Amino acid sequence: MKMIIATIKPFKLEDVREALTGIGVRGMMVTEIKGFGAQAGHTEIYRGAEYSVNFLPKVKLEIVVGADMAEQVVETIAKTANTGKIGDGKIFVLDVESALRVRTGETNEDAI
Ligand SMILES: Nc1ncnc2c1ncn2[C@@H]1O[C@H](COP(=O)(O)OP(=O)(O)O)[C@@H](O)[C@H]1O
Numbered sequence: 001m002k003m004i005i006a007t008i009k010p011f012k013l014e015d016v017r018e019a020l021t022g023i024g025v026r027g028m029m030v031t032e033i034k035g036f037g038a039q040a041g042h043t044e045i046y047r048g049a050e051y052s053v054n055f056l057p058k059v060k061l062e063i064v065v066g067a068d069m070a071e072q073v074v075e076t077i078a079k080t081a082n083t084g085k086i087g088d089g090k091i092f093v094l095d096v097e098s099a100l101r102v103r104t105g106e107t108n109e110d111a112i
């Protein structure tokens with residue numbers, strides 16, 4: 001299994017969720033975060049200046065899928081979240097050691 005951690009622009013969340021469920025993703029975690037990338041937040045604009053100049057609001061997605069699906073998930077997020085402008089986000093892929101569905105006791109790929 002792999003975990004895909006992606007930061008996206010908040011307004012892209014609904015499109016990305018829809019695209020991911022469309023390819024068979026069945027669960028994800030979504031967190032509102034603040035962060036910065038190469039531009040350190042300086043040249044991005046987000047609804048005025050209510051935020052600390054160095055940090056901009058992003059949405060973080062965490063998605064665990066079978067290893068065979070990871071590439072498709074990455075491509076789908078990359079394609080859907082892309083605006084071509086700075087701050088479009090980043091995608092990281094990590095190995096996942098185990099998973100457990102609490103209700104049934106199912107493990108690993110059966111649990112996701
Ligand atoms: N090296 C990194 N490690 C962890 N998170 C990162 C990293 N780079 C970017 N991020 C996260 O991704 C968000 C979007 O980054 P982005 O501005 O698109 O990257 P860049 O400016 O480097 O192209 C940041 O707000 C931050 O939350």
Ligand SMILES: [Mg+2]
Binds near residue numbers: 041
């Ligand atoms: Mg940036």
